[in-house]
Amino acid sequence: MTVIARFAPSPTGKLHVGNIRAALFSWLYAKKAGGKYLLRLDDTDTERSTEEFAKGIETDLEWLGLKHDIFARQSDRIAEYESAAAALKEAGRLYPCYETGAELERKRKLQLSQKKPPVYDRAALKLTDDEKRALEAEGRRPHWRFKLDSEKTGFDDLVQGHVAVDAASLSDPVLVREDGSFLYTLPSVVDDIEFRVTHVVRGADHITNTGVQIQIARALGAEQPVYAHFSLLQGPEGRPLSKREDAAFSIEALREAGYEPMAINSLLARLGTSDAHEALLSLDELAAGFDISHLGRADIRFEPAELDRMNASILHLTPYEAARARLADAGCDLGPAFWDAVKPNLARFADVAEWARVVRGPITPVIEDADFAAEAAAELPAEPWDIATWGLWTEAVKGKTGRKGKALFMPLRLALTGLDHGPELKNLLPLIGRERAEARLRGVSH
């Protein structure tokens, strides 16, 4: 059996660190099992779905490297849902209801005030054909509810263990709106069946839906997929991600802030497990070490600082070849020696520009002792320079001036880079070159 996992976002908003986990986990699960990954746009809510959000989702997924093998969108598949709905009506599981939203709201309020669960009372089930005709004559159009079996629907969840959803405490879900359009519930089931989805990996907020959807799948005569409901990601304060945080931690915002996609993937793939939070350079490596059963049931916290550290780790591991194109784009491709020298000092990729400027100039040298700097300049050996040059030169300067340690090196760093911190100078010096080095030691911006 080929594993097919799916990610089914609705294009009604942006992807963020919370909801992207469904995509990541689904992808990792499918790939580790040698299976396929389906991206399905659940765009049945035409009020809220937009093409812009759909595009954004695809852009984000592509940027993260979560390529799909199969693509579908529900708005293309209405006919399939119509026939499934017809089959359910045929089976007597889908029944027409005529209450307006306001009427339903009133019923709910009443139930609540009587301290009763706000469950739909199935009044519509008792309507006679004459009554239905009368309501339609009034101009009412029906919406359609799925008649739930009032039993506990159990399933074995890869994360939650055995779960039982008690349908008795649930309202019969509306599957078809008054205007004939579908809510997500039925299309989701129909598509999971038709695309032979074997594993549904989604947030724990869907557990109740799963109970309902299993009943629908059964009513349609289909097997249910395996479910994995992971616990929800909370914000840094240990509270649900706020609207504000959703925006700040959207994939788009993180991309624009200069985070590495693999930093996001690496962190999110291991957060919530006891597996080491290590920076991995490829999704395949991440998939190899991914075990969905390592996820716990408790909610987990997203700490932005962890992403920063992960991002730095990714950069520290990135080989020149992998960085080359981006270095060129940034106008900072000064070769492998440069990249290897400066990458341990990077927190974000864009920081590389600062070090490129230190190498190529212009920088303003900081000279505290002009005589010393001039003496040092005089000792600069002839080119070609390599990694040994720094040692040779500073040895010579030390002999000449009698300085050593910090008193020797810091003034050189300040003069050569204009900064009191940075990558090792033995690596930087050959890149700076004799001409610039000499000018800087003489206090000339270069």
Add this chain to the structure above:
RNA sequence: GUCCCCAUCGUCUAGUGGCCCAGGACGUCGCCCUCUCACGGCGAAAACAGGGGUUCGACUCCCCUUGGGGAUACCA
């Protein structure tokens, strides 16, 4: 209101009655490396939410409290 789930170092967690005066990872702190920052290496500090049971013995089982989260839509 009702139902469901959760509760171990700062964070993510291991732990399924004795192996735990609680293990790992990240962070923190210290030391080493070192001209600096960073990287890297080594080491240390750091937790069982509270209260009752059950038991010879509870982080582990039960109950309550407290605190969190989710669901309860003609959203997904």
